[in-house]
Amino acid sequence: MEIKDAYNNWSSTYDDDKNLTRDLDEKVTRKILNPLKVKSTLEIGCGTGKNTEMLAKISGKVLAIDFSERMIERAKEKIKSGNVEFKTADITNKWDVPDDSFELITCNLVLEHIENLDFIFAEASRSLVKGGNLFVSELHPFRQYVGKKANFEREGEKNEIHSLVHNISDFLNSAARNGFTLVKLDEWHNDNNEIKLPRLITFLFNKK
């Protein structure tokens, strides 16, 4: 199944399925970003808007984009804040935003589906104001190394969504090549994680 079709399919149950990665992502994103106050945020791969409401509270305005029409539909049903605009777009194509136009860009659980990290970091760098922040949260590569990827169930069958493995150094080097400095890197476990593999990795970068 194509990635977009998979998310269109998953959209009807994405918010309600048991999903430890989604829940931990929401928790750590709030912890890191809640203290910020920014004029404008671009959320790439917003999905059903799990993090959008929080972004609307810390931002003067939010542009939230995703290539799955159905994920966006779910987000629009839930998010009623007047300062959020949703747009359907594929982030592997040039982003339809002006240069130097956002103070914060967020990207949660999306880059495992993107082959060319450099393109994303380059577009983020172009779209951010100088001194702006880029926050990235991803399934930890250690989990990818043992074969974990985004997946959902339909009629008792597990559907795995096409994913690419990015090493920690891939994120750091791509960010550095595109004018970012690393402000904060964290690795996150579930509270009762038996196998001791971190579930998530988060990066906060700053555009020089």
Ligand SMILES: C[S@@+](CC[C@H](N)C(=O)[O-])C[C@H]1O[C@@H](n2cnc3c(N)ncnc32)[C@H](O)[C@@H]1O
């Ligand atoms: C696991 S969901 C995460 C959604 C949301 N950020 C969250 O944390 O709940 C991944 C999202 O990335 C979107 N996505 C994947 N590849 C994309 C692309 N090339 N362009 C735009 N959105 C994309 C999918 O449609 C999906 O909504």
